[in-house]
Amino acid sequence: MGKNPVRIHLENVEPQPLRGEVANSEVWHRDITISAGQCLLFKAASGKGKTTLLSIIFGLRRDYQGKVTFEDADIRSFGRAEWSRVRQTQLAYVFQDFQLFDELTAWENVTLKNQLTGYRTVGDLKSMFQALGLENKIGEPVARLSRGQKQRVAVIRALCQPFAFLLLDEPFSHLDRETMGQTAALIRSECQKQGAGILLASLEADTPLAGVDIKKL
Amino acid sequence: MSINRLIFQGFGLWRWVGGLGGALLGWCLLFGGWQVWRIVEHNVLRPEDLLSPDFFVLNKTVPMLNLFGAAGVSFTASEIEALKRLPFVQSVAPFEYNRFKAHADFGSELALAAIETDLFFEAVPNEYLDGKAEGWHWQPGDTDLPVIISRDYLALYNFGFAQSRNLPRMSEALLRQLRFSVRISGKGKELELRGRIAGFSQRINTILAPAAFIQWANNEYGEGPGTPARLLVKADAAAGPSLVKYLESKNYQFNAEQLRKARIGAALRLAFTAASGFGLAVLGLAFWVFALSLQLIIAQNQDSLRKLVWLGCHPAVLVRRYLAMMGVAIFVIAATGVLFVCWGNHWLVLWLAGQGYPAESVSLWPPVIGMALLGGLLLGFNYLVVRKQIYRLA
Structure with a gap:
């Protein structure tokens, strides 16, 4: 990381689909600055905009009012090249519905991302598969994996890049307690190595990731 | 390789081969026809003949019952003047x-x-x-x-x-x-x-x-x-077809090798234009099939394309991959077209020599440059279409 930690700043943001429904939120219509290294959990019931918030920060949605800045620049001004750079080097995302390629194997899904970034060695990848108990699923097409296994493959894929923030959308929802712990440990360790922050969206305040600040949407 | 596997799913090989075959046929018809025309014009029709002044003899058609004697087939002074005023007639001399x-x-x-x-x-x-x-x-x-x-x-x-x-x-x-x-x-x-x-x-x-x-x-x-009953006309034979049209409209008879040549030239030009036009139509259809199949593949794989962009893949990289495929197809077609035109040129010149015509080869550059330009144009057009489609997705 550079001298100044990478920051995300939300300024009076309100997604259009939630217009008029965001009273008492600690995020919407507020000024929030999140620095790399910080861990925030955005807690809300279904339909309150958890995924929307992460999608706005990741540049997938533009239907919001207010201003979001990343590295002190309004993300609305980012072009395709800038988003490509940011998504390869600054923001990693574990999508709620994983967004894996079902026709590829677990290994191919992960190496595809790694081809773009060139960040991990084959050894790194194998040890991550091992750490999450997926070493036997490496050659398995993703379509044949369980939701929990897919979730872990999505986490490994997200870790195949340098990042200042890791965006996690319900990353433990399909995991048992043991794999949840393994996954949280891997995430925490990688974030610490990179000095990265975590933006976690969850229905519950209860999370295996220790030391997170909770913000109610 | 994984990216290509993802973005070319549902690629219809036979549709593509069909498009390639059609495009090749149209391409060869278009540029082959053009080159054949250039060789024929140069060696058989001799444009220098066509452009040099052309003499021909003109008389009126003798009616079945020539009741008027010489008057019926003679040219009046005003008729001669009208001929002289034609833009492609240089001079008129009565016999x-x-x-x-x-x-x-x-x-x-x-x-x-x-x-x-x-x-x-x-x-x-x-x-x-x-x-x-x-x-x-x-x-x-x-x-x-x-x-x-x-x-x-x-x-x-x-x-x-x-x-x-x-x-x-x-x-x-x-x-x-x-x-x-x-x-x-x-x-x-x-x-x-x-x-x-x-x-x-x-x-x-x-x-x-x-x-x-x-x-x-x-x-x-x-x-x-x-x-005068017969006229000797000195005309610019480059305007042969329009001259013939005028003479026929006046019901004049003429007997001129050069004019026949000009008429043959006009007919040949029409034939080659038709062949080239047909080639252009086939080529247009084939490239339409190409462009459509490319758009179909993109539409079929839009989910994968979107995910790839979310992973950080620049859309331009994806555009380039699709375009590379089109580029290879255009290159194969153009290279085959160049070989075809070179071979056809060689064969036709030899054949003409065998038929006793002066057999000078004409430059291959115009069709080759034409192919490069058309290839570039098609690639550019497809680039714009593919780019628009992919950028809209991501």
Whole structure:
């Protein structure tokens, strides 16, 4: 990381689909600055905009009012090249519905991302598969994996890049307690190595990731 | 390789091969047709001939019942003026003809076949003559009368008459040595001259005498100058087809090798234009199939494309991958097209040489440059379409 930690700043943001429904939120219509290294959990019931918030920060949605800045620049001004750079080097995302390629194997899904970034060695990848108990699923097409296994493959894929923030959308929802712990440990360790922050969206305040600040949407 | 596997799912190989075959056919028709036209125009039609002044003889169609005598087939002064005013006509010269009696007697000179015949003469200005005519001049008092006869007459004698009668054939050189007696008469007077063949004409199908002789003799022995029934026209043959159109609209008859050539040229041009047009249509359809199948693949794989962009893949990288496929197809088509045109060029020139035409090769650069330009244009067009489609997704 550079001298100044990478920051995300939300300024009076309100997604259009939630217009008029965001009273008492600690995020919407507020000024929030999140620095790399910080861990925030955005807690809300279904339909309150958890995924929307992460999608706005990741540049997938533009239907919001207010201003979001990343590295002190309004993300609305980012072009395709800038988003490509940011998504390869600054923001990693574990999508709620994983967004894996079902026709590829677990290994191919992960190496595809790694081809773009060139960040991990084959050894790194194998040890991550091992750490999450997926070493036997490496050659398995993703379509044949369980939701929990897919979730872990999505986490490994997200870790195949340098990042200042890791965006996690319900990353433990399909995991048992043991794999949840393994996954949280891997995430925490990688974030610490990179000095990265975590933006976690969850229905519950209860999370295996220790030391997170909770913000109610 | 994984990315290509993802973004080319559902790639219809046979659809693609069909498009490739069609495009290749259209491409070769278009550029092959163009090159064939260029070779034919250069070696067979000879554009320098087409662009040089063109002479042809013009007369009116003789009606079935020519009740008006000479008047019905003669050209009036206004008709001649109208012809002269045409933009592609350079000059018009009426044929002068004898209005006195003329008689030729070969008996004393030609031991092989005694021929005695009534004669006619026509005259045109000297600048309209083709070939060399020795001593082509006459003035009152001259007893020698040079004439030019049509080369067709000699051919008729040699290959028609002499052949059927087992008579010896005569060369042009021999005929130039021939002397015969020409007797002209009228107004109660008679004059005998010594005729000789001064030359042969390919262009003008008649017996020509010097204009000075005809004018003098018409006044002395005939009824003065007559109204012209035949015209010699000097025209810009590059405008052949429009000239032919005009002449046909006036119901004029003409007999001109050059004009026929121009008409053949126009017909050939039409044929090659049609072939090239057909090629262009096939090519257009084939590339339409290409462009559509490319868009179909993109549409089928839009989910994968979107995910790839979310992973940080620049959309331009994806555009380039699709375009590379189109580029390879265009390259294969263009390279095959170049080989086809080179081979066709070589073959056609050899064939023309075998047929006795001058067989000069024409430059291959115009079709090659044309192919490069069209290939670039098609690639550019597809780039814009693919780029728009992918950028809209992501």
